[in-house]
Amino acid sequence: GAGVSQSPRYKVAKRGQDVALRCDPISGHVSLFWYQQALGQGPEFLTYFQNEAQLDKSGLPSDRFFAERPEGSVSTLKIQRTQQEDSAVYLCASSLPRVRQKPYNEQFFGPGTRLTVL
Amino acid sequence: RKEVEQDPGPFNVPEGATVAFNCTYSNSASQSFFWYRQDCRKEPKLLMSVYSSGNEDGRFTAQLNRASQYISLLIRDSKLSDSATYLCVGTGFQKLVFGTGTRLLVSP
Numbered sequence: 102g103a104g105v106s107q108s109p110r111y112k113v114a115k116r117g118q119d120v121a122l123r124c125d126p127i128s129g130h131v132s133l134f135w136y137q138q139a140l141g142q143g144p145e146f147l148t149y150f151q152n153e154a155q156l157d158k159s160g161l162p163s164d165r166f167f168a169e170r171p172e173g174s175v176s177t178l179k180i181q182r183t184q185q186e187d188s189a190v191y192l193c194a195s196s197l198p199r200v201r202q203k204p205y206n207e208q209f210f211g212p213g214t215r216l217t218v219l
Numbered sequence: 220r221k222e223v224e225q226d227p228g229p230f231n232v233p234e235g236a237t238v239a240f241n242c243t244y245s246n247s248a249s250q251s252f253f254w255y256r257q258d259c260r261k262e263p264k265l266l267m268s269v270y271s272s273g274n275e276d277g278r279f280t281a282q283l284n285r286a287s288q289y290i291s292l293l294i295r296d297s298k299l300s301d302s303a304t305y306l307c308v309g310t311g312f313q314k315l316v317f318g319t320g321t322r323l324l325v326s327p
Contacts, residue, residue, distance in 0.1 A: 134314060141227075143306050143317030144263065157314065192262060194315075208315060210262035 103127065105211035107193050113217045114183045122178045122214045126195030133176050134208060135168055136192040144192055150176060151198070183218045190215050222246050223318040225307045231324045236297045240321045242290045242307030249309040249316070252283055254292050257304045257320065266292075266305070297325045 106125040114120050126133050131152050136144035137160075146160040152173035161168070165184075170176040180187055194208040225242040232238050244252070252269040267274055269281040269290050280293040290307055302325045307318040 132313065136315075136317075141319075143223075143319050144315070146311070146314040146316065149313055157312065160314075206313075207265050210264070212262050 105193055105195050105209055107191075107211040107214050109214060110212060111215050111217075113219065115219055116183060116185060118183050118218075119179065119181045120183055120216065122180075122191050122216070124176045124178070124193030124195075124211060126174065126176070126193070127209055129197070130195035130209075131173070131198055132196045132206070132208075133170060134194040134196075135176070135178050136194065137162075138190045138192055138213070140189070147178070147191075180216075183216075185218050188216055188218045220245060221318070222316050223307055223309050225318040225321050227319050227321060229322040229324050231326065232297055233326055234297055234299060236325075237293065237295045238297055238323065239294075240292045240305055240307070240323075242292075242318055242321075244288050244290065244307075244309045244316075246309060246311070246316070247285075247288065249311070251310045252290050253308040253315075254279075254281055254290075255306040255308055255317070257306055259303075263306055263317075294323075297323075299325050299327065301325050 133150045135147040138144040148168045149157040150170045165181045167179045190213040192213045193211045196206045196208045254266040255263040256266045257263040269283045274281045278295045282291045304320040306320045309316045
């Protein structure tokens, strides 16, 4: 079946531009996560949705970062006035609610969007 | 200090070797632990879960020591296809907390 898809796969932005990154989770997965992975580092948590509710946005690095999931399916991560330090791979993951997966809630990752800010 | 710490490597081993990776975590409230594998320019994929009782899957064995807050991964009879970055992962509330990753290079 279809996995998590993300678009675009690659994005080059000039410093100061706004960008929007899209994530299509696995059908039926109510939980959706965004992570940021800088070169040579592990992924870092950004934000988490359960259905359309954003339950945790503690990892968003600044108020330039905004995420939404208005209908509880597709999610968009928006970065305003991009800076060079925003250059990274942005990974989206989805999972079923923990109660339906025992003993753990495996997160399935999309291929990521590689953002380069010049 | 990062919540999950691991040696970045790289570990260079010949085919057939046994290699062990270690990882420590600082959040004693973490409930679940995993090893994820990430190939170059690809997304992370779950390799295996880690339990206090140990977890074996073919050539891979994972172990959790809660008292020492220490996690290990053992790979026996290394294959060329095992070359990848291995990410030690803990859990916060719903989210995954990743280590930096340990790079493994298996050579002929």
